[in-house]
Amino acid sequence: MKERACVKCHLIVYGNICPNCKESSLSDDFTGVLIILDPEKSEIGKKMGITRAGRYALKVR
Amino acid sequence: MSEEDKAEAKSEAEAESRESGVEVEKTQIFALKTTSGQEVNVANMISNRAAANKAPIYAVLVSGTLKGYIFVEAAGPHFIDDIVSGAKHVRQRLPGLIKISELERYLITKPVIEELEVDDTVEVVGGPLKGMKAKITKVDKIKNEVTLELLEASITMPITVGGDYVRRLEKGRRGK
Numbered sequence: 672m673k674e675r676a677c678v679k680c681h682l683i684v685y686g687n688i689c690p691n692c693k694e695s696s697l698s699d700d701f702t703g704v705l706i707i708l709d710p711e712k713s714e715i716g717k718k719m720g721i722t723r724a725g726r727y728a729l730k731v732r
Numbered sequence: 733m734s735e736e737d738k739a740e741a742k743s744e745a746e747a748e749s750r751e752s753g754v755e756v757e758k759t760q761i762f763a764l765k766t767t768s769g770q771e772v773n774v775a776n777m778i779s780n781r782a783a784a785n786k787a788p789i790y791a792v793l794v795s796g797t798l799k800g801y802i803f804v805e806a807a808g809p810h811f812i813d814d815i816v817s818g819a820k821h822v823r824q825r826l827p828g829l830i831k832i833s834e835l836e837r838y839l840i841t842k843p844v845i846e847e848l849e850v851d852d853t854v855e856v857v858g859g860p861l862k863g864m865k866a867k868i869t870k871v872d873k874i875k876n877e878v879t880l881e882l883l884e885a886s887i888t889m890p891i892t893v894g895g896d897y898v899r900r901l902e903k904g905r906r907g908k
Contacts, residue, residue, distance in 0.1 A: 702797075703793075703796035704793075705791065705792070705793050705794070706776070706791060706792040707791050708782055708789055708790055708791060712759060713759065713791040714761070714790075714791075714805060714832050715761070715790075715803075715832065715835065716790070718832060718836075718839060726779075729796060729838065729839065730796060730841045732896045
C-alpha cells in the first residue's frame with residue numbers, strides 16, 4: 672500500500688485512517704520526511720511540537 | 733589523569749552546570765552526505781538500525797528541497813558513524829555541528845501563496861495543467877487560491893487553482 676500523510680498531523684501512514692488523530696483526510700502529495708525516534712530528547716521534535724515517535728511529512732498538500 | 737579522575741571531573745562539571753541553571757546540550761545535529769535521490773532510503777535505514785541497536789539517535793530529517801544531504805540528531809557523532817558504517821548510499825558525515833536555528837528554514841514551511849502577487853509568472857506544478865506557464869491575475873490568500881491566465885493557451889480564460897499548485901518563475905511588475 673502506498674504511504675500517505677495525514678493532512679492534520681502530518682504523520683505518514685499506510686492505512687486509510689491516521690492512528691494519531693483518527694482522521695481519514697490523507698494525502699499522497701507530500702514532501703520532506705522527519706523521522707522522530709525519541710520525541711522527549713529530540714530538539715527537532717520539540718521544535719515541531721511532536722510528542723509521538725513516527726515518520727512525519729514536512730509539507731502536505 | 734586516570735579514568736576515575738576524569739569521570740569525577742565530568743560529574744562535577746555536570747553538577748555545577750545544574751546549579752548555575754545552564755542547560756547542558758545533550759543532542760547534536762549532524763549533516764550526512766548521501767547519494768542524490770536516496771535521502772529517504774538512507775533515513776529509513778538509519779532509523780531501522782538505530783531502533784534495532786537501541787542507539788541514541790533521536791531524529792532524522794530529510795528536507796524536500798536539499799538534495800544529497802540529510803540531518804541526523806544524535807547524542808554524539810560516533811553513534812552515527814557506527815550506524816552508517818558499511819551502509820549503501822551514505823557518502824560521508826560532514827565535520828561540525830548544525831545549529832537547530834539553521835534547520836528552521838527546512839522545518840517551518842511558509843505557504844507558497846504568501847509570496848505570490850498579481851502579474852507574477854508561475855508554473856503549474858500539479859493537476860491536469862502541470863508544466864504550463866501562466867500569469868497570476870488574482871490572489872485569494874484566505875481561500876489559498878490563485879486565478880491564472882495561461883500563457884501557452886490560444887484563448888485566454890481564467891483558471892483558479894490552489895496556491896500550493898504553482899511555483900513562481902518570475903516576479904511581476906508590482907513585485908519589482
